[in-house]
Amino acid sequence: MTDSVSVVGVASDGERPGAVGMTDADHEEVRQLFARYSQTLDFGDAEGFVACFVEDGVLDTSAPEEGLSGVHRGREALRRFAVASTEYSAGRVRQSSLNVLVEGDGQTARATSYVIVTRAYPDATKPHLKPSPVTRSELTTTGMCFDELVKVQGRWLLSRRQFRHDGLPEVLERVERPITAGAYPEPAS
Amino acid sequence: MALTARDYAEIKQASARFCHSIDFGDLGGLVQCFAPDEGFETPADPPAESSAPGAIPEAYASRIMPLRLGIRDGKGHTRHTPLGVMIDGDGATARALWSVILSRDLGVPAGTRRATSSLPLGTGFYADDLVKHAGRWVFASRRFFWDWSADAGKLVGKPLEIQPVDAGEIRTEMTALDYEAIRQLLTRCGYTLGFEDYDGFADCFTPDGYYSVAVDQEGHPECRLRARGRRQLWQFAVDGTEDGLHGHVRHTALSPLIEGDGRRALVSSYALVTHDFGGPAHPKQRVNSGVLFTGIYRDEVVKVDGRWLLSRRTFRKDTVSDVDALVGKPLKVEPFDD
Numbered sequence: 070m071t072d073s074v075s076v077v078g079v080a081s082d083g084e085r086p087g088a089v090g091m092t093d094a095d096h097e098e099v100r101q102l103f104a105r106y107s108q109t110l111d112f113g114d115a116e117g118f119v120a121c122f123v124e125d126g127v128l129d130t131s132a133p134e135e136g137l138s139g140v141h142r143g144r145e146a147l148r149r150f151a152v153a154s155t156e157y158s159a160g161r162v163r164q165s166s167l168n169v170l171v172e173g174d175g176q177t178a179r180a181t182s183y184v185i186v187t188r189a190y191p192d193a194t195k196p197h198l199k200p201s202p203v204t205r206s207e208l209t210t211t212g213m214c215f216d217e218l219v220k221v222q223g224r225w226l227l228s229r230r231q232f233r234h235d236g237l238p239e240v241l242e243r244v245e246r247p248i249t250a251g252a253y254p255e256p257a258s
Numbered sequence: 259m260a261l262t263a264r265d266y267a268e269i270k271q272a273s274a275r276f277c278h279s280i281d282f283g284d285l286g287g288l289v290q291c292f293a294p295d296e297g298f299e300t301p302a303d304p305p306a307e308s309s310a311p312g313a314i315p316e317a318y319a320s321r322i323m324p325l326r327l328g329i330r331d332g333k334g335h336t337r338h339t340p341l342g343v344m345i346d347g348d349g350a351t352a353r354a355l356w357s358v359i360l361s362r363d364l365g366v367p368a369g370t371r372r373a374t375s376s377l378p379l380g381t382g383f384y385a386d387d388l389v390k391h392a393g394r395w396v397f398a399s400r401r402f403f404w405d406w407s408a409d410a411g412k413l414v415g416k417p418l419e420i421q422p423v424d425a426g427e428i429r430t431e432m433t434a435l436d437y438e439a440i441r442q443l444l445t446r447c448g449y450t451l452g453f454e455d456y457d458g459f460a461d462c463f464t465p466d467g468y469y470s471v472a473v474d475q476e477g478h479p480e481c482r483l484r485a486r487g488r489r490q491l492w493q494f495a496v497d498g499t500e501d502g503l504h505g506h507v508r509h510t511a512l513s514p515l516i517e518g519d520g521r522r523a524l525v526s527s528y529a530l531v532t533h534d535f536g537g538p539a540h541p542k543q544r545v546n547s548g549v550l551f552t553g554i555y556r557d558e559v560v561k562v563d564g565r566w567l568l569s570r571r572t573f574r575k576d577t578v579s580d581v582d583a584l585v586g587k588p589l590k591v592e593p594f595d596d
Contacts, residue, residue, distance in 0.1 A: 212374075
């Protein structure tokens with residue numbers, strides 16, 4: 070975490086005595102973690118991005134671009150990913166996790182979320198984006214994040230995040246199967 | 259009894275489970291999202307083995323047939339994605355209004371690239387009535403309407419019925435209810451602007467609230483607009499409606515990152531502004547909404563008598579110089595300089 074970004078804790082409201090599982094504060098902290106992940110990555114704050122993960126955290130993405138695709142394990146690899154991502158997106162890409170489904174025990178959690186990605190264009194390079202003179206952005210991609218999270222010293226962090234573009238076979242394999250939260254299962258060997 | 263932070267969290271989980279279930283065809287999961295009624299009993303536990311359609315009792319299947327048709331049509335490629343929500347209730351019942359974008363991916367393209375692209379099919383709203391059944395929140399009814407529909411048109415210019423979150427007394431740190439109240443404030447601000455509830459929009463701000471906007475339009479230099487106080491804010495909302503798009507624009511704030519001390523907070527979020535095309539021009543038209551523009555909100559909010567309000571909102575379109583200046587720097591949640 071960079072010096073400029075404060076670590077934010079969340080006090081619980083009306084927590085049930087003896088409750089086991091995810092508290093309202095846990096849910097909120099996971100949401101804030103996902104927002105911080107998006108904003109640090111989209112604006113090229115590599116250190117802030119790396120700080121969203123545990124020390125040996127893993128990001129596994131279906132992005133096809135060189136330097137972005139595949140598995141990135143550990144902070145140095147994640148840092149390189151963030152730098153490469155900023156070079157590719159030039160600060161014009163916005164990704165948000167929505168429909169976040171979380172299951173956990175208060176110390177570890179699994180989450181599945183939808184991701185929508187938009188991109189803004191600085192000039193009229195996209196003729197189809199001209200139904201109105203103010204239109205310079207488009208929804209480019211949707212996908213899903215499958216996450217494993219762990220609470221370390223009171224803070225929720227990502228231990229593993231998998232991103233898959235919608236429409237890929239791994240995502241379509243989930244059709245007509247019970248919905249579960251969490252990382253996509255490793256393919257059977 | 260007012261809704262607690264846990265109630266809000268559980269209602270959001272119920273909605274997320276609904277959307278995941280309908281998009282991926284988990285019919286057992288879908289049934290679990292609803293309250294039992296008319297002799298349709300919800301099983302005590304989700305089906306353990308399979309939720310394929312054949313495993314669902316016929317009574318359930320007929321009840322959710324319209325949803326099944328939606329699933330079949332989507333074939334795992336459609337996504338129902340709520341962008342923001344406002345919820346009120348009494349602890350036993352609740353109502354919720356969610357802005358929603360429907361999208362569809364275009365499948366894996368030919369060639370070696372594995373990335374897919376997606377299209378926004380349309381935008382609309384879920385209007386929910388929820389009840390707490392056996393200790394968990396379920397839908398008594400969930401109704402969807404498109405942004406171009408008559409149902410949406412009826413809401414234009416009308417005050418929003420759902421009440422703001424009462425976040426209680428000021429404490430020395432941010433509570434989960436504070437976060438929820440702030441997030442719903444952002445949704446309310448966008449909703450009232452899109453539905454031209456100008457009084458409701460101005461009421462999202464403190465009496466001396468400030469709003470500054472920097473936008474660019476093709477062929478023109480960056481333009482800055484400012485409003486201070488509720489009278490100017492009201493006029494700002496009136497003047498800001500896009501020509502020819504009255505009642506068809508939706509403003510949402512995504513990925514809100516919130517830092518605060520229980521009395522005051524700073525928020526950074528992504529603006530996604532969409533518009534619908536007024537309905538399909540012909541029955542097979544599938545794309546009925548588009549992105550108008552995107553940008554960044556940087557806000558200061560304060561807690562006044564239990565309610566969070568905007569004291570300062572700064573908006574920058576994603577293509578203006580203030581946004582470029584953020585790239586490559588440590589993320590700092592603070593309003594843009596004017």
